[in-house]
Amino acid sequence: MLVSEFMLQQTRVETVAPYYGKWLKRFPGFAALADATPDEVMLAWKGLGYYSRARNLHRTAQMVRDNHGGELPEDPVALRSLPGIGEYTAGAVASIAFGRRVAAVDGNVRRVLARLLDLPHPTPAQLRRAAARLLDPDRPGDHNEAMMELGATICTPRAPRCGECPVAASCTALAAGTVSRRPAPRPPRQVPRVDYATVVALDPAGRILLAKRPETGLLADMWEFPSARLTPPPASPADRRSPSETRTTQPERAAPTPAALAHLAALGYHGQPAATLAPVRHAFTHLRATYHPIVTFCENEGRDARDHPGPTTTWINPAHLDGYALPVAQQRIGALLTAWIAGNRPRASG
DNA sequence: GACTCGTGGAA
């Protein structure tokens, strides 16, 4: 249940389903997960997104092993202290798995309560009080699941089916005619557009260069083709409050070559662009990225990550790309590269 | 309270 709760944070059931079974087979319990390496954990989470969840679940497994005798604590306060377990997950696990009398307020329950009580801007404290007051003390787990299921199937964000709702008679927002505006949606923010030059370096043996991302921030601890930002950093958060009517003047297509070669030189390699692959677009939660992949032939002077400072890098056989934790956009670049190599194989003998 | 942090699917 802990694995499913981690995976379901901000993620749909249909997306999680294929990962869940494979994960439990790969890591059958806390001990197996705790003993795994970070790379093994990231590889199993590859493609699921919000990768800090994987690192936190890994750390939680190690804390369960080292501090809790190998068994997950049942007390919601103890659960709350584990990495990646917040107020919601602690309440869900404690009530559903262990029968503790605590509420679990997720996005669905928040919406249900906001409508039942007609609260436009419910605070976490208001939601905690309301959920605790309504909780069925005899069946807290079933109650919490029922609240979430009600929000997922009847009390939906758009087009709620109030005619089928079992608690419609108690719904304050329904009586007031404000259901569609409860809770009030937050005003949209402008999403920055960012262009990256992506270096696909090929050595004479046909191997490609990968770099490991920093252990914090976007796509932490994931592998990627070395990339350099082409567009200036986004404006300060306060400057992008308004909707997208004022689209920033980003170039439709950035010129990638100089920055790409500069980045490559910074890594200690030099070469000439052999081809430019099709741009790859990818929408993150708060960022819309466009990667401009450049294929370049490089002399691999037998160097690897231990021979020079800077980011961790490694040369790999393109056929082994699946063995590395690459985010989705980088996997797409890898697919483009594979196709390009296949189309250029006859000329590669020189 | 504001902000960061992925992805795929529906509208």
Add this chain to the structure above:
DNA sequence: TTTCCAAGAGT
């Protein structure tokens, strides 16, 4: 094609 999310947690 673009928007808007969906079973949150950490800073």
